[in-house]
Amino acid sequence: MHTIHSSAACAVVLALLAACASSDADPAVGVEQSPLPTMQPVAVTAGDSARRADSAAPLPGDSAKPPAITVPSVRGRSKKDSLALVSAIRAGLKDTKWPVRGPTPLPGAILPSKRIVAYYGNPLSKRMGILGEIPSDQMLARLDREVAAWNKADPSTPVVPALHLIVVVAQGAPGRDGKYRLRMPDTLVEKVYSWAAQRNALLFLDIQVGHSNVQAEVPRLEQFLKRPNVHLGLDPEFSMKGGEKPGAKIGTLNASDVNWTVGYLSQLARTNNLPPKVLVVHRFTRKMLSGASDIRLDPRVQIVIDMDGWGAPWLKYDSYRDYVQREPVQFTGFKIFYHNDTKKGDPLLTAPEVLRLTPKPVYIQYQ
Template sequence: MIGPKITGNILPAKRILAYYGNPHSKKMGILGEYPKTDMLRRLDEEAKNWEKADSLPVQKALHLVATSAQGSPGKDGKYRMRMSDKTILKVIRWAAEHNAICFLDIQVGLADLKPELEHMEKFLKLPYVHLGIDPEFSMKTGARPGSKIGTYDADDVNTAVQFLDRVVKENNLPPKILIVHRFTQRMVTNYKNIKLNPNVQIVMNMDGWGPPVLKKDTYRAYIQKEPVQYTGFKLFYHNDIKRPPHKLMTPAEVLSVTPKPVYIQYQ
C-alpha cells in the first residue's frame, strides 16, 4: 500500500483531523455510519472547514476501533474483541488511498495492555499507522466494560510509549503518535510520571460529550490543567446535540480553548 509520505514529526506542524469508528458499526462513529465514499467525502468537507478556521495545515486521518470492549466475556473472559486483520487492513487501505494517516484504537476490557499492543505491531510498522489507547474501557477492577469508567496509570501510558519507541527504532520509522482518551480525573492517574520520548508524540484527547460549555470545562479541568505534550478535542455529531443548546461546536469555537488542540476527532 502506498500511503502519505511521512518523514518526520507530524505535530505540531499540522493539525490532525480524524474520523472515528468501526466499519462494522453504524453507531460507533462516523467512520462506520456512512458508506466509504460518503464518509471520505464528509471528511474532506470537514477538513476544508478547519483549513478556513486556522492557518495550520490539516492532516486527515481515520481512527479505527481495532480492539473493541464488549459487554460479554467472550471465550477467553477478556471482555474485548479484536478486529480481524482483514478489517484492519481495509481501513488502513482506505486511509492510504486517501492520503490520510490511520490510528488503531485499543479498548482492552479485562485484557492486559502489552499483549494487545503486540497484536497490533505488524500494522504499526507502516509509517502512517499510529495508536490510540482508551482508559474508559481499561477495567482494572474486573468490572464489566460500560458498567463504570475505567482507568490507566502513567505506567500504562509509558508501556505504550516504550512499545512505540521500540517499533520506531527497529523499523527506522518517523515518530509515532499516541492518542490517550480522557474525560474524568481518574481516567489517567499520576500524569506527571508520563515520560516523554522523541520517537512518540503523546496527545491527551478530551473525549467528553455534551453542550459546548461542558466540553470546554472538561478540557480545562483534565487536559489544560494536567498537560503532557499535545492536546486533542473530540466532537460528537450526535451526542453533542442531544441536550440544549443542541449545538455542535464550530472549528473557531474549539480553537478558542487554550492550548489550541492539534488533534481533532469526530465520532
C-alpha cells in the first residue's frame, strides 16, 4: 500500500514520487507501481537443474505428463523463478483463446508484426522512471541498446522504439478542482515528442485520472493524438472510483471506460485518416480492470494489456499468467523495472526469458 504525504518540498517518501511541474503549480506526484500481490505458483516439480522442468507435474485437468519445457539459464535465477516461468509457458500453450480472434490489422497497424519497446516516466522526476532519470541523450542511447537486444532476441518481430510519458499525474492532494490529478503542460509533451523524433520513435501519453475520468482527460490530448505517431495509455491503479486518495489503495477501470476510450480513438483515426492507434492499459491485479471480457475490439485501435507490477521474476510470471494471459483482450505487454525488480538481488529479466511467455508480449515497457 502506498502512503501519501505532503510533497511541498518535492520529497520522495516511500513509494510516492513527487516532482515540481512548475514553481506556481500544484506539485506533480507520480507513484511507482505497487509490488505484485503475494501468491503461490502452480505446484510443479523439476529435476536438479532449475533450467529444465522435464519432470513438471501435470496442471489440474491434464490427463498426461506434459512435454518438457526449457527456459533460459540466467545466473542468479532461483528454481522458483524457473518453475513459475514453466507454469506460465504451459498455461499459455494450453489456452485455446490465444491468439485472440480480432479484426484484421489495417494498413499502418503496428501490432502484431512489430514489437514496441518503450521507456516510461516523466522528465520532471528522476524517480518516476527512466524517461526522466538521466539526461535525454543518455536515455535515448540506453533505449537504443534495449531495442538492439530485443531485435537480437526475436529478429522476426522488428522493434519500434517509444517514449511513454505520464501526462496526467495522480496527486496526494485534491488540487484546486478537487480531482487529485495534475495535467502536465503542453510544452512538456512537445519536449518529449522532440526526443522521440530523434529516434523516429512513438510517443505514448499516459493518464492517471485520480478523481477525474477518461471522458474528461482523453479529449484534452486530441491535438497530440491527431499525430500518427502518438498513442495512449490508461493506468487503472490511480483511478479512484471510490473517492480514496490515489495511492491509498489500488484503483480500477472497467470495460465501459476502455470501450469509451476505444470509441474516441477510433473516431479520431477515422476522421483524420490516421493509422490505427495503440491503447495500453496497465494491469497487475484482477480488480484493476473489471469486465475485461466485455471490452470491444475495433480495427482502428489496438489494445495492449500490460502486466506492470514489480517484484521477483516468479511473481511477475504468475501475474502475467493470472491477469493477462487468462483474461484475453487483444495483445499483451510486460513491464520491467530497472530498480524495483532488482532491489532484492534478482537479475533484471532478459528478452529471451520474457519471450518464452505465451502469448509473446508485443509491448515492452521499462521504468
